[in-house]
Amino acid sequence: MNRREFISGMVAAGAAGGLSAAEGSTATDAAAGKPLKVCVFSDIHYERGFWTNADDPSFLEKIMARAERESCDMMIQCGDFMHGVAKPWQKEFVKLYNEFMIPGYHVLGNHDQEQNSAKETCDAYRIATSGHYSFDRGGFRFVIADPNYFCPEPGKYVHYERSNYARAHGATTNVIPPEELEWLRATIVGSPLPCVVLSHESLERGNYDPVANSDAVRAVFNEANARKPGTVRLVINGHTHNDNLRVLDNILYWDVNSANYQWFGPKHAKYPAEYMKTHPGAQYTLGWTEPLSGVLTLWQDGRIRIEGSKADWLFGVKPADANYPKYDRDGRETHPVIQSADMTFHFG
Template sequence: MMAGLSVPMLSTATPSATGKDTFTPIRFGIISDLHQDFAFDAARRLEAFIGDMQQLKPDMIIQLGDFCQPKQENNIIMDIWNRFKGPAYHVVGNHETDGGFTPADAARYWKIPHTYYSFDLKGYHFVVLDGNDVNPDHKPRWKYERFIGEEQLQWLAKDLDNTQLPVIVFCHQGFDNDNAVENAAQVRLLFEHANKKAGFRKVQLAFSGHFHQDYYNRINDVHHVQINSATYFWRGTRYVDEPFDAAIHQQYPLMKYMSFYRDPLWALVEIHADGTTKITGRTSSFVGKTPTALGMPENAWTYPAVPHISNRTLKLSKRLA
């Protein structure tokens, strides 16, 4: 357990009728990789998201990490976030640990029960995982670890066992990409074991961020959705462009390696009673030269760099294949 944080409470949900392939309607807003500490206009982007959510009034909102470092200077971001009057949840990303901070520091700053935790809302069990555990095989440890440790895996297995509700998982680093959570296959196998033990498809969806890309994978009937960054695509240090004022680039020196989206990106997720799930994303354009115009191969980061979050329609089902 991380010092200063209580153990996340396990669900005490009442078992539901799992034989019925129906779902409770729910809507939630989701945003990822705002990067307050790297972006000069993060506050404007978050204000746009919160303004939209205040009008749409979803059942909850969640951010998928790389939101802001847990320090007083970022209280302006938290003040904007807290304008939303409904339930609002946080996922810890790797860049929350910049500046010497820890995932536990971020959890305390955001006032969440732990770096990983779960909650029930409107007939669903939501699981928030922390992909920043230390892999004991790394000696010396990596700057940004991407691992689900044994203690968290044991907690997850018990948490899934204690609910009969359909489960939606959030983690900054995903489970469908070899460069994300290192032991992703182990986590996916845990999902599959939970489903078989329950006798129905319990784990339905897994949302992630981290890569600042837009893609979707379906693995053993679990839907894995990558939510693009609200702010930019990271090109890397080989491809340089400085489309903003010189003063901005001087204050934020890493921005010359980023392809900024002109408008902020986020998505609204709607699950209907028959399991039809609609993800409505936003579309923008790149500021300055596109990554390909700068010579970056389209598959340099596996998936192409795009300034949008795709609209998707998925179909959830509780029936095992």
């Protein structure tokens, strides 16, 4: 079966048909004690002829095939899925994910709307133009935050679009506006269901491009858990292309690695000349040989399992070969790994 047949076969097998049809469909399963299985991946950065691996839809197809093989109830991409949605091949890529038989959800990243308006990307991702939304599924509440706003002046919040934030020198970036913070509090505090919160940028990192007002957001989580222990259980982010698990205030924070590469900045010339010619962005990056994803299983009783994945370095080139640091600014190692874990949280 070639790629086109594989894609059309997956779509024909039963499109989800939008988010509303998918929501709540496993609520009775949750009541019966059945866990929820979610395929999680991030930062696939689909873009033709530039980034490492990023023009290869087979990376997404392989992750979707894993989700199907492991009978996942849903999928969620943690942002920087692509760099724009308006070109025909970009539309085709979004459609591939949106119309897959397993419902696929989106977290807005800083790059997803850099070639068009935020509204165009949010429409393509089937989310509100504000970028934040929530849904209940399988006995859990998924709360998707959007910190892709910058403050050119105090009190003014501008949504990222058409790379505007990159030109806003001196502005505070990655900010959750006050209205969204209020919405987060209203959605989380007192939630009847345990919550999984997602945002593209990290809500717990200290140094490497975190959410600027993450303290205020974590205060909401702690307020919810003080009122009803176990309300916020898991917080997931992408963006930094590294793998990390951290427990903070009895909440698991999962820093999800990129599906396909790490960006370093300084140029290298370690990849074959032919590859560099067709992927000019590769000179700033090191890639993986296979896409990374994690299968997350959530139980109502506090168990959380992550089945990760592992790849090799593209062309065998490791950070040390290109004079790149092994660890990022928060001391997290760059490598083609999403680690596995099996944890039980106790509340009360």
